[in-house]
Amino acid sequence: MKAALLGYGNLARGIESAIVQTKDMELTAVFTRRDPSSVKTISGVPVYSVDDIMIYKESIDVLFLCGGSATDLPAQTPEYAAHFNVIDSFDTHANIPQHFAAVNKAASESGHVAMISCGWDPGMFSLMRLYANAILPDGQDYTFWGKGVSQGHSDAVRRVPGVKDAKQYTIPVPAALEAVRNGETPELTTRQKHTRECFVVAEEGADLARIEQDIKTMPNYFSDYDTTVHFISEEEFLRDHQELPHGGMVFRSGRTGFSGEHKHIIEYKLTLDSNPEFTGAVLTCFGRAVYRLHREGATGCKTVFDIAPAYLTDMSDEEIRAHLL
Amino acid sequence: MKAALLGYGNLARGIESAIVQTKDMELTAVFTRRDPSSVKTISGVPVYSVDDIMIYKESIDVLFLCGGSATDLPAQTPEYAAHFNVIDSFDTHANIPQHFAAVNKAASESGHVAMISCGWDPGMFSLMRLYANAILPDGQDYTFWGKGVSQGHSDAVRRVPGVKDAKQYTIPVPAALEAVRNGETPELTTRQKHTRECFVVAEEGADLARIEQDIKTMPNYFSDYDTTVHFISEEEFLRDHQELPHGGMVFRSGRTGFSGEHKHIIEYKLTLDSNPEFTGAVLTCFGRAVYRLHREGATGCKTVFDIAPAYLTDMSDEEIRAHLL
Numbered sequence: 001m002k003a004a005l006l007g008y009g010n011l012a013r014g015i016e017s018a019i020v021q022t023k024d025m026e027l028t029a030v031f032t033r034r035d036p037s038s039v040k041t042i043s044g045v046p047v048y049s050v051d052d053i054m055i056y057k058e059s060i061d062v063l064f065l066c067g068g069s070a071t072d073l074p075a076q077t078p079e080y081a082a083h084f085n086v087i088d089s090f091d092t093h094a095n096i097p098q099h100f101a102a103v104n105k106a107a108s109e110s111g112h113v114a115m116i117s118c119g120w121d122p123g124m125f126s127l128m129r130l131y132a133n134a135i136l137p138d139g140q141d142y143t144f145w146g147k148g149v150s151q152g153h154s155d156a157v158r159r160v161p162g163v164k165d166a167k168q169y170t171i172p173v174p175a176a177l178e179a180v181r182n183g184e185t186p187e188l189t190t191r192q193k194h195t196r197e198c199f200v201v202a203e204e205g206a207d208l209a210r211i212e213q214d215i216k217t218m219p220n221y222f223s224d225y226d227t228t229v230h231f232i233s234e235e236e237f238l239r240d241h242q243e244l245p246h247g248g249m250v251f252r253s254g255r256t257g258f259s260g261e262h263k264h265i266i267e268y269k270l271t272l273d274s275n276p277e278f279t280g281a282v283l284t285c286f287g288r289a290v291y292r293l294h295r296e297g298a299t300g301c302k303t304v305f306d307i308a309p310a311y312l313t314d315m316s317d318e319e320i321r322a323h324l325l
Numbered sequence: 326m327k328a329a330l331l332g333y334g335n336l337a338r339g340i341e342s343a344i345v346q347t348k349d350m351e352l353t354a355v356f357t358r359r360d361p362s363s364v365k366t367i368s369g370v371p372v373y374s375v376d377d378i379m380i381y382k383e384s385i386d387v388l389f390l391c392g393g394s395a396t397d398l399p400a401q402t403p404e405y406a407a408h409f410n411v412i413d414s415f416d417t418h419a420n421i422p423q424h425f426a427a428v429n430k431a432a433s434e435s436g437h438v439a440m441i442s443c444g445w446d447p448g449m450f451s452l453m454r455l456y457a458n459a460i461l462p463d464g465q466d467y468t469f470w471g472k473g474v475s476q477g478h479s480d481a482v483r484r485v486p487g488v489k490d491a492k493q494y495t496i497p498v499p500a501a502l503e504a505v506r507n508g509e510t511p512e513l514t515t516r517q518k519h520t521r522e523c524f525v526v527a528e529e530g531a532d533l534a535r536i537e538q539d540i541k542t543m544p545n546y547f548s549d550y551d552t553t554v555h556f557i558s559e560e561e562f563l564r565d566h567q568e569l570p571h572g573g574m575v576f577r578s579g580r581t582g583f584s585g586e587h588k589h590i591i592e593y594k595l596t597l598d599s600n601p602e603f604t605g606a607v608l609t610c611f612g613r614a615v616y617r618l619h620r621e622g623a624t625g626c627k628t629v630f631d632i633a634p635a636y637l638t639d640m641s642d643e644e645i646r647a648h649l650l
Contacts, residue, residue, distance in 0.1 A: 017583050021462050042583055096650055097643065122650045124456070127634055129649045131449070134610040134637035135603070137346050183596075256606055258342050258367055262598035264606075269594070271508075273587035278460070281581055281589075285459040305645055309452055310630040312459035318422070320630055324454045325421055325447045 001291050002059050003284075004029040006050060006076065007066035008039050010244065011089065014280025015064050016043055021281075024314045025288065028059045053080075060084055061294075062287045074099060081106040081114035081301075085294050087287050089119040089279060096122070104301035113294040115302045118286045119279040120270060121145070125250045127304050128268040132252030136264060139254025142180045144193060146170035148246025148275060156221045157198050160214045162206030165234070167241040169197045172249070183263045185253050196227040201237045246275035285312040326616050327384050328609075329354040331375060331401065332391035333364050335569065336414065339605025340389050340612075341368055349639045350613065353384045378405075385409055386619075387612045399424060406431040406439035406626075410619045412612050414444040414604060421447070429626035438619040440627045443611045444604040445595060446470070450575045452629050453593040457577035461589060464579025467505045469518060471495035473571025473600060481546045482523050485539045487531030490559070492566040494522045497574070508588045510578050521552040526562045571600035610637040 003019055005012045008030050019027045020043055031050040032039050039047045048056065063080055065088040067073050073090045080086050081103050090099050099116055107114035117123065121143070129141055146169065153168035160166075176193050179186045186192075198215055202208055212229045216222055232240075247270040256262050272278045286304065289311035293302065310317060315324075328344055330337045333355050344352045345368055356375040357364050364372045373381065390401050390413040398415045405411050406428050415424050424441055432439035442448065446468070454466055471494065478493035485491075501518050504511045511517075523540055527533055537554045541547055557565075572595040581587050597603045611629065614636035618627065635642060640649075 014581070017581060020583065021581070093650070097647055100646060117650055124460075126650045127456070130634050130638060130645060131452070133640075133649065134613075134634075135449075135606045137639075181596075256339070256342060256346070256599060256602040258345065262602050264598060264603050265594075265596040267592070267594040267596075269590075269592040271506075271590040271592075273589060274581060277581040277587050278589050281460045288459075303646060303650055305635040305642070305650070306633050308631050308633045309455050309459075313455060314462075315458075317630070320455060321425060321628060322422055324458065325418070325442055325451045325628055325630070 001025045001288065002028045002061045003064060003287060004031060004056070004060045004062075005064050005066055006031045006053075006080065007072075008032055008041065008047070009066060010276035011279055011283075012064070012066035013042060014274070014276035014278070015066065015283055016041065016045070016280070017277055018281040018284035022284065022288075022314065025284070029056055054083065057083065061291045062087060064283060064287060074102070077114060077116060078102045078106040081112055082110045083112075085113045085290050087115040087118055087283055087290050089123070089283060090117045091119065091122055093122070100301050100303070108300040111299050113290045113298050113300070113302060115286055115290050115304075115307075117303055118283050120272075120282055121248065123279075123282055123286075123304055124270070125248070125268070128250040128266075129252070130305055132250070132254075132266045136252055136254025136256070136266070138256070138260060139252050139264075140185050142188070142251040142253070143248065144172035144177060144251075145248040146172050146194065146246065148248070148272070149244050151244070153196065153198075153221055156218060157200060157215055160211055160218075162203050162211050163200055164203045165201040165237055167199050167237070169199075171195045171197060177249070180251050180253060181265065181267070183253055183265055190224045191226060194225060196222060196225045198227065198229045199237060199241050200229060200231050201234045202231055243273065244275045245273055246278075247271045288312060288314070326350045326613065327353045327386045328389060328612060329356060329381070329385045329387075330389050330391055331356045331378075331405070332397075333357055333366065333372070334391060335601035336604055336608075337389070337391035338367060339599070339601035339603070340391065340608055341366065341370070341605070342602055343606040343609035347609065347613075347639065350609070354381055379408065382408065386616045387412060389608060389612060399427070402439060402441060403427045403431040406437055407435045408437075410437045410439065410615050412440040412443055412608055412615050414448070414608060415442045416444065416447055418447070425626050425628070433625040436624050438615045438623050438625070438627060440611055440615050440629075440632075442628055443608050445597075445607055446573065448604075448607055448629055449595070450573070450593070453575040453591075454577070455630055457575070457579075457591045461577055461579025461581070461591070463581070463585060464577050464589075465510050467513070467576040467578070468573065469497035469502060469576075470573040471497050471519065471571065473573070473597070474569050476569070478521065478523075478546055481543060482525060482540055485536055485543075487528050487536050488525055489528045490526040490562055492524050492562070494524075496520045496522060502574070505576050505578060506590065506592070508578055508590055515549045516551060519550060521547060521550045523552065523554045524562060524566050525554060525556050526559045527556055568598065569600045570598055571603075572596045613637060613639070
């Protein structure tokens with residue numbers, strides 16, 4: 001199975017490193033909107049201009065779309081689904097129905113399979129919510145993120161005047177986690193679920209009190225949370241805050257029995273050293289499924305909910321029944 | 326969708342209570358090998374002799390087989406797959422390939438869908454192993470059970486001469502869990518993973534030291550574990566040990582990156598007040614999938630690996646994309 005990447009940022013490199021670990025997939029090309037000669041891949045796979053992508057059509061069984069959800073994917077996924085099997089990590093939850101409709105139209109008309117919103121949230125966390133809701137229809141869902149770096153929030157802090165660099169960590173509140181794990185099914189406000197911690201390198205002479213105030217009162221990003229701001233040196237920042245760890249937990253707390261007398265808690269927890277590499281690993285195995293579904297004659301837009309798990313692995317059905325069931 | 330149960334033990338009552346919670350399924354009959362007049366269902370659904378099951382063929386979309394894996398299911402599942410869509414919880418891991426082959430032959434020939442080995446282990450834990458292995462091919466699996474009642478081990482203790490009644494709890498070793506959660510990928514022996522705790526009501530005048538010795542040295546069941554035996558009164562036993570809680574954890578600890586430099590831990594954890602009711606809830610939503618697959622024209626034997634998650638819920642595809650993705 002031949003794979004290609006469109007884009008070469010953090011996520012694309014995560015997919016590249018995951019494909020290298022597989023036995024049944026080969027990365028044949030990276031396509032970029034930049035000057036191809038300015039992009040060098042870690043694995044040495046060739047880089048081409050996206051303008052030339054149709055030249056390489058025959059060597060692409062699945063195209064991984066590695067752009068952002070704000071402006072890239074809403075246009076790219078339908079556009080490339082007209083010519084390729086594609087997979088994206090579209091994560092603007094509110095716009096998923098609209099994105100699905102556009103991608104489904106393009107992929108159905110062209111006879112390709114196009115998967116959207118793959119990764120860990122949306123993606124594995126969505127799967128866990130679905131399984132747990134199906135098993136325990138009488139119950140409540142909880143999703144916590146972190147401890148980990150939110151790139152959107154880090155970007156927001158970097159846009160504050162006087163900030164040279166910044167990383168923002170999202171942290172679940174231990175008391176909230178404890179209450180959910182104990183089956184107390186608490187009602188939790190935004191503030192009760194997560195805290196936010198910022199590590200900021202300020203420009204020389206900047207007004208630190210004003211920066212801190214600007215961050216803590218920023219609507220949507222910080223004003224609904226308890227936020228801590230640490231000013232640190234650039235040296236410390238470069239030493240301690242270069243990685244992109246993340247993770248989180250999905251819970252369902254539900255009841256069974258003729259009078260709802262028995263409680264059950266399902267927890268799915270991810271602890272990730274590298275968010276882009278784990279996301280890339282998830283996309284890689286679902287990319288395998290996209291290719292297999294297409295070979296079987298499937299077309300149209302798919303999500304993680306539509307994929308039978310056996311399609312994800314390179315092991316045979318006999319092997320998985322013998323070793324994993 | 327019309328469902329029926331074959332057998333009416335703990336698991337069957339768990340399925341019965343789960344079907345009562347659904348909006349799209351109706352329990353139409355219970356079939357028993359006992360005298361039907363001696364069996365009274367909690368929900369009031371009628372009980373018939375299994376000898377008459379063919380009379381009710383038209384009112385059974387899915388037949389839940391609630392027998393045991395040792396002798397009932399190896400015969401029953403192929404037998405009834407010749408006439409019905411069926412689902413079982415066959416859990417003798419070593420015999421799954423052979424059971425699959427027999428059931429697949431019967432269901433393929435009769436044009437039905439027959440699902441085997443459904444529940445939480447095998448079942449949800451198997452799914453978690455598959456997803457996690459597909460995402461992190463370079464890694465190690467760990468499965469822990471408990472704290473919870475093992476019915477097989479409780480039965481084994483009850484067979485010791487001088488034992489009037491007994492419950493056995495399987496307990497994961499905290500230090501082993503801790504090491505796995507920390508990403509240490511330890512090599513663990515049987516003894517290092519779980520301890521066993523027995524609560525025993527002895528017959529009057531029985532030799533307690535001999536009973537304890539018989540339990541602790543019992544091959545397969547206890548000799549490879551650190552086991553604690555508590556002798557308690559019948560009153561205490563009836564007060565504190567009537568429930569069937571269980572649960573456990575599946576971990577995958579894996580690495581990504583061009584040099585395996587990033588660690589990731591996936592954990593799936595179940596904390597269950599009632600093992601049979603949770604197992605029944607899992608079987609109920611996979612029973613829904615069996616029926617839907619059959620309506621679409623599928624035939625043959627299926628496992629949890631073959632079922633796209635969207636088939637499990639009564640929500641529409643639009644709803645799950647809007648609310649769970």
